[in-house]
Amino acid sequence: MIEETKEKDEVQFDEQHLRQLLENSETDNFREEFLALHPYDQAQFYEKVGPDIRQIIYQYLSPKEMADIFEAIELDDDEYKGILEEMDTTYAAQMIAAMYTDDAVDVLNELDKDQITHFLKIMDKDSAQDIKELLYYAEYTAGSIMTTEYVAIPENSTVRSAMTILRNAAPDAETIYYIFVVDDTNHLTGVISLRDLIIAEEDTLIRQIMNDRVVSINVTDDQEAVAQIMKDYNFLAVPVINSKNEMLGIITVDDIIDVIDEEASDDYSKLAGVSDMVTFDKSPFAAAKKRLPWLVVLLFLGMLTANLVDLFTGTLEKVAILAAFIPLIGGTSGNSGTQALAVAVRGIATGDVEEESKMKLLLREAITGIITGVVCGAIAFGIVFFWKHMWLLGVLVGTAICCSIVVATIAGSFIPLLMHRLKIDPAVASGPFITTLNDITSILIYLGIATMFISKLM
Amino acid sequence: MIEETKEKDEVQFDEQHLRQLLENSETDNFREEFLALHPYDQAQFYEKVGPDIRQIIYQYLSPKEMADIFEAIELDDDEYKGILEEMDTTYAAQMIAAMYTDDAVDVLNELDKDQITHFLKIMDKDSAQDIKELLYYAEYTAGSIMTTEYVAIPENSTVRSAMTILRNAAPDAETIYYIFVVDDTNHLTGVISLRDLIIAEEDTLIRQIMNDRVVSINVTDDQEAVAQIMKDYNFLAVPVINSKNEMLGIITVDDIIDVIDEEASDDYSKLAGVSDMVTFDKSPFAAAKKRLPWLVVLLFLGMLTANLVDLFTGTLEKVAILAAFIPLIGGTSGNSGTQALAVAVRGIATGDVEEESKMKLLLREAITGIITGVVCGAIAFGIVFFWKHMWLLGVLVGTAICCSIVVATIAGSFIPLLMHRLKIDPAVASGPFITTLNDITSILIYLGIATMFISKLM
Numbered sequence: 042m043i044e045e046t047k048e049k050d051e052v053q054f055d056e057q058h059l060r061q062l063l064e065n066s067e068t069d070n071f072r073e074e075f076l077a078l079h080p081y082d083q084a085q086f087y088e089k090v091g092p093d094i095r096q097i098i099y100q101y102l103s104p105k106e107m108a109d110i111f112e113a114i115e116l117d118d119d120e121y122k123g124i125l126e127e128m129d130t131t132y133a134a135q136m137i138a139a140m141y142t143d144d145a146v147d148v149l150n151e152l153d154k155d156q157i158t159h160f161l162k163i164m165d166k167d168s169a170q171d172i173k174e175l176l177y178y179a180e181y182t183a184g185s186i187m188t189t190e191y192v193a194i195p196e197n198s199t200v201r202s203a204m205t206i207l208r209n210a211a212p213d214a215e216t217i218y219y220i221f222v223v224d225d226t227n228h229l230t231g232v233i234s235l236r237d238l239i240i241a242e243e244d245t246l247i248r249q250i251m252n253d254r255v256v257s258i259n260v261t262d263d264q265e266a267v268a269q270i271m272k273d274y275n276f277l278a279v280p281v282i283n284s285k286n287e288m289l290g291i292i293t294v295d296d297i298i299d300v301i302d303e304e305a306s307d308d309y310s311k312l313a314g315v316s317d318m319v320t321f322d323k324s325p326f327a328a329a330k331k332r333l334p335w336l337v338v339l340l341f342l343g344m345l346t347a348n349l350v351d352l353f354t355g356t357l358e359k360v361a362i363l364a365a366f367i368p369l370i371g372g373t374s375g376n377s378g379t380q381a382l383a384v385a386v387r388g389i390a391t392g393d394v395e396e397e398s399k400m401k402l403l404l405r406e407a408i409t410g411i412i413t414g415v416v417c418g419a420i421a422f423g424i425v426f427f428w429k430h431m432w433l434l435g436v437l438v439g440t441a442i443c444c445s446i447v448v449a450t451i452a453g454s455f456i457p458l459l460m461h462r463l464k465i466d467p468a469v470a471s472g473p474f475i476t477t478l479n480d481i482t483s484i485l486i487y488l489g490i491a492t493m494f495i496s497k498l499m
Numbered sequence: 500m501i502e503e504t505k506e507k508d509e510v511q512f513d514e515q516h517l518r519q520l521l522e523n524s525e526t527d528n529f530r531e532e533f534l535a536l537h538p539y540d541q542a543q544f545y546e547k548v549g550p551d552i553r554q555i556i557y558q559y560l561s562p563k564e565m566a567d568i569f570e571a572i573e574l575d576d577d578e579y580k581g582i583l584e585e586m587d588t589t590y591a592a593q594m595i596a597a598m599y600t601d602d603a604v605d606v607l608n609e610l611d612k613d614q615i616t617h618f619l620k621i622m623d624k625d626s627a628q629d630i631k632e633l634l635y636y637a638e639y640t641a642g643s644i645m646t647t648e649y650v651a652i653p654e655n656s657t658v659r660s661a662m663t664i665l666r667n668a669a670p671d672a673e674t675i676y677y678i679f680v681v682d683d684t685n686h687l688t689g690v691i692s693l694r695d696l697i698i699a700e701e702d703t704l705i706r707q708i709m710n711d712r713v714v715s716i717n718v719t720d721d722q723e724a725v726a727q728i729m730k731d732y733n734f735l736a737v738p739v740i741n742s743k744n745e746m747l748g749i750i751t752v753d754d755i756i757d758v759i760d761e762e763a764s765d766d767y768s769k770l771a772g773v774s775d776m777v778t779f780d781k782s783p784f785a786a787a788k789k790r791l792p793w794l795v796v797l798l799f800l801g802m803l804t805a806n807l808v809d810l811f812t813g814t815l816e817k818v819a820i821l822a823a824f825i826p827l828i829g830g831t832s833g834n835s836g837t838q839a840l841a842v843a844v845r846g847i848a849t850g851d852v853e854e855e856s857k858m859k860l861l862l863r864e865a866i867t868g869i870i871t872g873v874v875c876g877a878i879a880f881g882i883v884f885f886w887k888h889m890w891l892l893g894v895l896v897g898t899a900i901c902c903s904i905v906v907a908t909i910a911g912s913f914i915p916l917l918m919h920r921l922k923i924d925p926a927v928a929s930g931p932f933i934t935t936l937n938d939i940t941s942i943l944i945y946l947g948i949a950t951m952f953i954s955k956l957m
Contacts, residue, residue: 077712211697217694218676218693235676239669239675240670254535256537272757299730305759305763310842312770312930325870329871332835332871336831337878340827340900343827344827348823350823351820357822361815361816364822368829371826372931373794373797376931377790380794383767383773384768384771384786405781405783409783409786409787412787417794421798424798472930473833476833476934477830480826480830
């Protein structure tokens, strides 16, 4: 919901004072103070108090007033069930019905099927119908984040009749700043902004001043595509249609901001190899559960590195100093790979990559890898030579670092591009996965070259 | 700028057709088709054509029409200079003056001081004044992203007089959906939404229906704080004031979306150890320049690992198989550290961390580390034993992995929390930095324990 007018000053609210009013059963005073707050601040208070105080709140607020709070609270997904069970079932059903449909759907999606069916049965038929339509859409699609409370006017309206419709719809619509124009079979034919409406003469036909080239979203489009459109065109809302161009709902900019945040957290956690969203877990067990999958997979993958080094035991026994540089070479190439990976994943996410040919990109990454590889290799040679005074060892380490970096950089870009081509989310190629791969390749390169020149090194 | 009405249908624009119109000097036809497009699509066309075609466009479009395009184009920072130099200086100055002030400031900030001064001298005094006020603000503050084209009405207005002011201001204001109420010395005293205005009776006093509890931003606040407020309250715009509560400008939601994207890219690139934003560079040299700083720093840091392993040469010579597990232990603890780091950095960025005591967090991370460490250690023991049939070696590797993971997890959370406490951006503690630290500690732990039990291992 786009909240416009309820605002607050710097000191948000006096929590102690509000608690007292509740405990002293000062209904009117509490309602007067509490309802003057922005729903976000009401939600902040609600999240702070315990179950006993919440019971009192349910007595003091109507389902509609409670709905305003529910649209603004931020609970963990598994907390909704418990909170709803605190309320009288009819009260809860009315509250859900009073919420904007997209928010109602978000809440219901956290409950069991029986509970959902029960609530839908109790609430009024219209709200239940609206909700049922939205419940059906797959997660992360436009359909799953849209809402049905928009303003639509007939094509033959005048500015005057449009304003009348608008004034009546204003209390319940998510936004009245874009008004959508439909024909008599609900096909989307145009859009007009409130800005243009208030400037126009009252007798003007809507058809003359509306925009008939409407950017719309299909109900099955991915939410990331919706976010990109909102960002590109700076819209406050975008209409959602089906394949027959019938208007189904709208998605507003505040919901898209949540989507953008979600996607950013998602990419971030994948780069770090943490499954699921990077949310602060209250329980160490929950946190461990999110991290162990990747850790264990990479543990097995990492055993390959042990296997490989073992193969080169002969070489290592002859020139023990070689072992000292294994972590260095693996680490530096791993860092390069992670960098290349991050650039590629971010480039795909922001759409920068679409416009380029994949070959051009890989070629560019290869050159970047060569530049960084040569620079790092040269520095490594210098340090090793300065430290151990062994010219050939320096060349070996420098060359190994250079080659590993080139391979890592190419792999770091290639893998997400390949996954993108195969329609897999490229962010799944996590940082840890790339670094482990690079450990393997760098060991092969380093100890392989060393073995070839083993006689000269001894 | 919040664009509301210019929209397009699925096929964006016929590039070939537009090019032809330009090449055939069909001024009127080109203008008619081109100006019917959304500025975003106009910008897309503009970015595709070469300098020759652009010269023709400058002939065909007024500075104001060109300004609409310039507000929507996405060039690399260093490209603006060249593009502006293509234009006649007076034309360019008029174009910049016609842009919304925040966008004009963004463009000017990419030029040399002399050029900025020159443009400001040529353009009209009012625009120059508005721009000068904003140029002064430090990057990443509210002042640097705000704009001055807002609608303010006097406290003693009626709904009728407010609507009149609004209709006059509508063509030039960034948004007319929130109207700010000021006293006669420009102090911000309230806000009202257009939604509330159009529902109210025309003779109603604004003072009666406005909200006097206005959420505002101080001009020196960080842009991330602004983003958080917009997200929390679902505002379309937020007013910016100085310490005397005088109104200076507004920040609109579309600009905040850009800020959110920027910050997300920034955190992401820091986790990967890439300095600057993760933008797709057209030049491999530019890309290498962004990655080399961290790579070289970590190269030097990584030499410490080589030094350390070298200290344990005695141990390694006696039990050569030990070397095989160095990458595995370093890698697994590095992964754990990166995971912990990501969770901590993201938690600080989203504000989840503020509400907890730091000690509680570290304790929780320590327990998470112990759980993951024990699980991975046990699995590692199993694999080593199954592979090499050496019970003690298995215990050693398993114990080393367990301890390294615990240390890495605690370090991965502690370091960003410490930096946050010292007011350094915690995202600076990049993934590669953490993994390199973990290489060092894991080598110490692993080879240290091995050395203690060296006799039993031989």
